[in-house]
Amino acid sequence: MRILELNHIALHVRDVEKSCEFYARVLQLQPLPRPAFDFPGAWFRLGAHQELHIIGERKEPVLSQNRGNHFALQAEDLQPWLEHFQNLGLPLRGPVRRPDGATQVFLKDVDGHVVELFTPPPRGKEC
Secondary structure: OOOOOOOEEEEEOOOHHHHHHHHHHHOOOOEEOOOOOOOOEEEEEEOOOEEEEEEOOOOOOOOOOOOOOEEEEEOOOHHHHHHHHHHOOOOOEEEEEOOOOOEEEEEEOOOOOEEEEEEOOOOOOOO
16 A cells, blocks of 8 residues: 555635635636536646645634645746735745755735745755
8 A cells, every 4th residue: 555646735715716816816826627516616736746626615714824734836946936926915924945955935825825835955955
């Protein structure tokens, strides 16, 4: 027995339409077809094989922080993303350099879910 890969991340959100706008416009994720579930939601492509699943009708507050519940997306280069986020007027934390040399930036979606974008450590620095 073995696990093959992470397939998807599911986020519970208040307003599916507002979340879709954020993930499509801010993070430029590609929408995917979604089965006809009996609850609101949307799916997006994350990288080559993973997906983000948005599930609607959240009523509780989100408890998310960069050192707690969050998800991270590896980026090719953070500088264009930083410029994009600044042009959109989004509040950010970072860029922050980790002890291993990776660079991180954190932002929140419309519900307060923390999303990390990062570039890995330089070659030869991985643990």
